[in-house]
Amino acid sequence: MKLTAPSSFIAVAFVALCLMLPFFGLPEYWLYVVSIGFYYALLASSWSLLVGYVGRISFAQAAMSGFGAYVALLTSAYLDLSPLPGIVIGALAAGAVGIVVGALTLRLHGAYLGLTTIALAEILRITATAEHQLTRGTRGYAAPPLWEGISQTEYYYVFLAVLLVSLGLMLWLLHSRIGLFFQAIREDEDGAASLGVRVTLWKVLAFALSTAFAGLAGGLYAHFIQLIAPSMMSMQEMGYVLSMAVIGGFANVIHAALGGVLLQLLLEWLRELGEWRLVFFGAVAILVLRFAPNGIFGTLDNWASRRAR
Amino acid sequence: MASQLEITKLTKNFGGLRALKGIDLSFEKGELVGLIGPNGSGKTTLLNIIGGYYSATSGQVSLDGQRCDGKNPVALSRMGIGRSFQVTKVFKRLTVLENLMVGALAHAGTSRRAAEAHAREVLERLKLSRLANEPATNLSGGQAKLLEFGRIMMLSSKVVLLDEPFGGVHPDLKRFMYDKIREWNAGGTTIILVSHDMGSIFGLCRRVVTLSYGEIIADGSPEAVRNDPAVLEAYLGDRHAA
Amino acid sequence: MTFAAIIELAVNGLITGILYALVALGIALIFGVLKIVNFAHGEFYMLGGYAGYVAVTLLGLHPAAGVVAGMAAVFLVGAAVEKTLIKPIHLGKVERADEYAIMITFALSVLLLNLMLSIFGPWPQRPQAIFSGVFEFGPVLLPGDRLAAALVGAIIILVFMAVLRWSWIGMAVRAVSQDRGAAQAFGINIDRVSTFAFAIGAALAGGAGALIGPVFNVVPQMGLVLVIKAYVIVVLGGMGSIPGAVLGALILGQVESFVPILISDPARGMAYRDAYGLVVLVLVLLVRPQGLFGRKERRA
Numbered sequence: 001m002k003l004t005a006p007s008s009f010i011a012v013a014f015v016a017l018c019l020m021l022p023f024f025g026l027p028e029y030w031l032y033v034v035s036i037g038f039y040y041a042l043l044a045s046s047w048s049l050l051v052g053y054v055g056r057i058s059f060a061q062a063a064m065s066g067f068g069a070y071v072a073l074l075t076s077a078y079l080d081l082s083p084l085p086g087i088v089i090g091a092l093a094a095g096a097v098g099i100v101v102g103a104l105t106l107r108l109h110g111a112y113l114g115l116t117t118i119a120l121a122e123i124l125r126i127t128a129t130a131e132h133q134l135t136r137g138t139r140g141y142a143a144p145p146l147w148e149g150i151s152q153t154e155y156y157y158v159f160l161a162v163l164l165v166s167l168g169l170m171l172w173l174l175h176s177r178i179g180l181f182f183q184a185i186r187e188d189e190d191g192a193a194s195l196g197v198r199v200t201l202w203k204v205l206a207f208a209l210s211t212a213f214a215g216l217a218g219g220l221y222a223h224f225i226q227l228i229a230p231s232m233m234s235m236q237e238m239g240y241v242l243s244m245a246v247i248g249g250f251a252n253v254i255h256a257a258l259g260g261v262l263l264q265l266l267l268e269w270l271r272e273l274g275e276w277r278l279v280f281f282g283a284v285a286i287l288v289l290r291f292a293p294n295g296i297f298g299t300l301d302n303w304a305s306r307r308a309r
Numbered sequence: 310m311a312s313q314l315e316i317t318k319l320t321k322n323f324g325g326l327r328a329l330k331g332i333d334l335s336f337e338k339g340e341l342v343g344l345i346g347p348n349g350s351g352k353t354t355l356l357n358i359i360g361g362y363y364s365a366t367s368g369q370v371s372l373d374g375q376r377c378d379g380k381n382p383v384a385l386s387r388m389g390i391g392r393s394f395q396v397t398k399v400f401k402r403l404t405v406l407e408n409l410m411v412g413a414l415a416h417a418g419t420s421r422r423a424a425e426a427h428a429r430e431v432l433e434r435l436k437l438s439r440l441a442n443e444p445a446t447n448l449s450g451g452q453a454k455l456l457e458f459g460r461i462m463m464l465s466s467k468v469v470l471l472d473e474p475f476g477g478v479h480p481d482l483k484r485f486m487y488d489k490i491r492e493w494n495a496g497g498t499t500i501i502l503v504s505h506d507m508g509s510i511f512g513l514c515r516r517v518v519t520l521s522y523g524e525i526i527a528d529g530s531p532e533a534v535r536n537d538p539a540v541l542e543a544y545l546g547d548r549h550a551a
Numbered sequence: 552m553t554f555a556a557i558i559e560l561a562v563n564g565l566i567t568g569i570l571y572a573l574v575a576l577g578i579a580l581i582f583g584v585l586k587i588v589n590f591a592h593g594e595f596y597m598l599g600g601y602a603g604y605v606a607v608t609l610l611g612l613h614p615a616a617g618v619v620a621g622m623a624a625v626f627l628v629g630a631a632v633e634k635t636l637i638k639p640i641h642l643g644k645v646e647r648a649d650e651y652a653i654m655i656t657f658a659l660s661v662l663l664l665n666l667m668l669s670i671f672g673p674w675p676q677r678p679q680a681i682f683s684g685v686f687e688f689g690p691v692l693l694p695g696d697r698l699a700a701a702l703v704g705a706i707i708i709l710v711f712m713a714v715l716r717w718s719w720i721g722m723a724v725r726a727v728s729q730d731r732g733a734a735q736a737f738g739i740n741i742d743r744v745s746t747f748a749f750a751i752g753a754a755l756a757g758g759a760g761a762l763i764g765p766v767f768n769v770v771p772q773m774g775l776v777l778v779i780k781a782y783v784i785v786v787l788g789g790m791g792s793i794p795g796a797v798l799g800a801l802i803l804g805q806v807e808s809f810v811p812i813l814i815s816d817p818a819r820g821m822a823y824r825d826a827y828g829l830v831v832l833v834l835v836l837l838v839r840p841q842g843l844f845g846r847k848e849r850r851a
Contacts, residue, residue, distance in 0.1 A: 057653055104837055110649040111588030114657075115782055116836045119829040122779065126826045177414040177421065184400050184411045191398030194360070195412035195460060196386030235775065239661035246654065275669040282662030289655045290636065293646060 041260030046213035048256035055186030063121035066233030068215020087219035094215020102207030249295025319368035343510035346520035391466035568804025577752035583728035583791035584748035593774025594663035599757025600769035625757025633749035680765035789842035
């Protein structure tokens with residue numbers, strides 16, 4: 001993604017706007033909504049890292065977020081830790097699962113890989129529901145706030161900071177040679193291997209990073225809304241994440257992140273429509289996939305670069 | 310004197326099919342060897358074993374005294390074996406320059422700047438400089454084949470396996486490719502060329518190895534192989550043999 | 552364990568097996584002809600359930616006609632989906648075909664599920680069955696609604712297999728699934744065959760949904776669990792293998808019927824019930840992705 005592309009300007013402008021948002025005197029409710037947008041932005045962008053750059057399809061992103069959340073809360077509770085270390089442990093645990101799954105699924109591709117990740121996601125969700133002595137099942141697990149007396153504004157900035165740092169890490173990685181290896185693997189795995197690219201290593205790393213960021217998002221989210229349930233791991237949630245990344249542009253972490261925030265705002269704005277929102281998102285995602293596969297922001301960039309020629 | 314690439318009693322069976330029957334073959338450093346044989350002769354199997362896509366049923370392959378059969382393509386690339394594919398495997402959505410840099414960057418210790426400089430130099434040699442920032446998907450078939458060459462040239466491999474590199478290539482481009490292969494070989498790289506294109510084989514190679522039904526039936530200068538009755542018989546009906 | 556009880560378990564297993572087979576056949580057909588994994592297949596099943604419900608409960612049709620209506624409706628939806636969303640793949644209009652097929656069918660499943668959820672709400676619907684009441688075969692008691700579902704399901708399967716085996720269109724379908732290029736060279740209109748195959752595959756799932764509606768209720772999420780089981784069957788039998796799908800389905804039906812009796816299930820075991828199939832799926836995909844009858848996909 002070039003620095004002069006329209007989406008870069010939009011992203012920078014958006015970040016500036018977000019940094020200043022609490023000073024506009026909006027009701028706290030909107031800070032809450034945008035914070036959730038940051039949650040989805042982190043999920044969408046870490047998903048696009050795996051799917052867009054490496055070309056490995058996974059439907060387990062929402063499930064890994066929930067996994068990270070439950071691990072964070074349970075370890076904090078049982079080891080008597082404060083929330084922050086718990087969140088780190090949740091992220092690391094999710095990353096570890098990513099390493100294992102990434103390693104086991106090396107030879108799976110496309111739809112077979114997709115099916116496997118759906119099965120794994122559902123196994124995790126069912127486990128969270130079934131082990132209700134541990135997780136309180138569908139009644140939900142209550143979480144303490146991130147720290148005593150934290151305000152909505154503070155939550156907002158924490159989420160934004162985590163998102164920006166995470167995106168920064170992702171961008172740094174993707175612009176390095178590793179990013180090139182990721183894409184080479186996506187384009188032609190055998191060709192990449194024949195050139196000496198350590199395909200196994202990078203595939204596993206990509207999976208682990210994707211799940212670790214998801215777990216991080218989940219842990220933070222848990223302390224934010226302070227009540228989590230297995231439903232955060234459902235295919236419905238995955239549907240949101242996928243739609244956001246696809247509509248924003250799943251081949252680019254910034255586009256996916258923008259998709260996450262903007263669609264969350266849209267979700268909130270269309271609140272009265274209930275489940276029709278997902279019908280709408282699904283339909284838009286389908287249209288985007290069919291006619292503008294690089295997403296809104298990707299298509300915008302393509303259009304601009306074509307005009308520049 | 311030990312050879313660079315040594316193949317000893319290499320056998321490969323696919324179930325009941327005996328694709329390679331105990332081949333012994335060696336290549337010296339800097340050779341430019343053609344590997345020919347009718348379909349089903351085992352030459353692709355041999356290439357795939359050297360290139361790490363199949364493991365041998367028995368026997369071994371060694372590079373500079375180190376065993377290399379059974380290793381995966383990534384390890385082999387690091388050991389110094391490069392390979393092109395019959396179906397071009399360029400990275401379509403990466404630019405030509407990025408395509409060239411991947412291999413160089415995959416070897417630790419290469420800085421991005423060095424890789425880019427080397428890539429531009431290879432582009433210059435292949436007369437593709439103006440396409441540096443084009444996505445590889447926009448290349449013509451012939452340009453893509455050149456790019457594949459370029460990618461392997463970036464690796465500074467010891468031994469390069471070229472698998473049908475001239476398929477569907479325009480005669481002018483073919484001549485250009487011959488020059489590049491000779492240049493490449495002159496720089497000390499051992500090149501093993503598999504092709505059905507007899508003109509290329511006999512034009513380029515100083516040594517031709519012929520396989521038939523999994524065995525070597527001829528191994529010598531192009532003239533000798535060309536007139537070898539066993540080779541003619543294997544290729545019965547081929548117009549070059551007439 | 553009385554003889555009557557065993558018969559009942561076996562028959563229940565057969566009924567479930569037949570319904571799984573209908574869904575699995577659809578998956579196998581679609582994969583065989585179009586080479587895609589249809590992530591919205593469970594939702595076609597669900598649509599059939601709702602179509603049957605609408606036909607019987609809201610339009611007052613006879614339950615048997617409801618099944619036909621269900622299949623017809625889903626057939627049309629399947630044809631429309633194939634023409635608009637899937638066909639572009641084979642026409643080369645889509646850049647990353649594999650990813651595209653996966654994501655667009657997933658997005659479609661999200662759309663369909665939430666569409667039905669929005670229109671009909673989350674509450675279970677239960678249309679009238681073809682036969683009600685209980686049938687007595689000596690000491691064995693079988694509920695009429697299940698019997699009806701199984702009988703009609705079996706008929707549909709047999710008709711489908713017969714058409715596939717002996718009709719011209721069936722031969723065309725088999726030809727395209729074996730070699731698209733060759734089939735086209737022989738003058739088969741692969742576009743039409745593709746649309747037809749997808750629509751039939753969808754209709755089979757829809758038929759299963761319409762049949763099961765009166766027995767187990769129609770809810771928007773009914774496709775989610777079932778489609779995983781269907782994929783277990785299809786992957787186990789070998790993607791694209793028709794006999795594998797039928798055999799696997801019948802076996803799974805019996806297994807699901809008899810295993811709970813043999814294993815003493817604590818309450819937690821029941822909670823994990825849906826996960827067993829998932830575990831099997833993961834194991835098969837990791838250990839032997841081509842299944843029992845499928846061909847190993849070659850790369851490079």
